[in-house]
Amino acid sequence: MNKQITRRKFLGAAGAAALASAVGSTATAADNKPVKILGIACSPRKGMTTAKAVQTALDAAKAVNPRIEVELIDLGGLNIAGHSAKPPADDFDAILPKLKDPAFGGLIIGSPSYFRGISSLCKAFIERCAPLREPRTLADKPVGVVALGSFRNGGQELVIEQIQTAMLCFGMIPVGGNSPAYQGATVLSTKDDSGDELGLDTAKKLGARVAEVALRLAAKGV
Numbered sequence: 093m094n095k096q097i098t099r100r101k102f103l104g105a106a107g108a109a110a111l112a113s114a115v116g117s118t119a120t121a122a123d124n125k126p127v128k129i130l131g132i133a134c135s136p137r138k139g140m141t142t143a144k145a146v147q148t149a150l151d152a153a154k155a156v157n158p159r160i161e162v163e164l165i166d167l168g169g170l171n172i173a174g175h176s177a178k179p180p181a182d183d184f185d186a187i188l189p190k191l192k193d194p195a196f197g198g199l200i201i202g203s204p205s206y207f208r209g210i211s212s213l214c215k216a217f218i219e220r221c222a223p224l225r226e227p228r229t230l231a232d233k234p235v236g237v238v239a240l241g242s243f244r245n246g247g248q249e250l251v252i253e254q255i256q257t258a259m260l261c262f263g264m265i266p267v268g269g270n271s272p273a274y275q276g277a278t279v280l281s282t283k284d285d286s287g288d289e290l291g292l293d294t295a296k297k298l299g300a301r302v303a304e305v306a307l308r309l310a311a312k313g314v
């Protein structure tokens with residue numbers, strides 16, 4: 093072995109190669125494809141604080157890389173029934189193709205805290221996603237959660253946990269936000285005011301993290 097190559101240099105080069113591979117820095121055709129992040133706002137009140145906070149997360153996701161495309165689906169005012177033996181034709185039918193889009197790369201789900209739990213609209217949405225478990229349509233994609241409450245400790249972390257747990261059933265990869273929003277976005281919504289800077293910052297950190305993970309997985313062809 094060339095004595096000029098020290099152990100430290102060798103390990104450094106190996107580490108750099110591993111990192112380049114992990115972030116997909118070797119250019120491939122997949123590198124140029126769009127990666128779509130869908131945001132689902134699950135408050136029955138259209139365009140209110142849940143939708144605004146999810147949009148904040150989506151904006152941060154989009155800022156990560158030009159390949160990231162985002163779309164907000166505000167369930168407020170839509171008619172979405174929960175699971176039943178024969179689900180009725182309702183507004184979920186228009187959402188389903190967006191989840192099956194080959195460009196789909198990740199999900200951000202936002203729900204208000206209702207009695208320390210997710211809204212019934214959120215539950216209905218998740219239940220109607222049941223056909224996406226087999227074939228594994230949502231599997232191996234990141235999911236981040238935005239939770240809102242009119243109290244600072246109004247159950248936001250419980251809401252995050254409930255949604256993350258449900259999405260594990262789909263094989264999705266729950267991610268939190270970049271530091272210090274480790275678990276996800278926790279937003280205080282007082283009197284319809286979404287000016288909770290601290291909380292909205294967690295939404296930005298969540299959106300960025302979902303986009304980063306989505307890009308890494310897309311680079312691996314997942």
Ligand SMILES: Cc1cc2nc3c(=O)[nH]c(=O)nc-3n(C[C@H](O)[C@H](O)[C@H](O)COP(=O)(O)O)c2cc1C
Nearest residue numbers: 135137140141142205206207208241242243246281
């Ligand atoms: C039925 C109901 C139950 C609620 N329970 C809680 C709660 O347990 N904790 C909390 O912080 N806020 C609670 N809230 C307040 C909502 O979480 C809060 O207003 C939320 O931001 C509404 O989202 P929106 O502005 O997108 O509609 C509740 C509101 C309703 C209507």
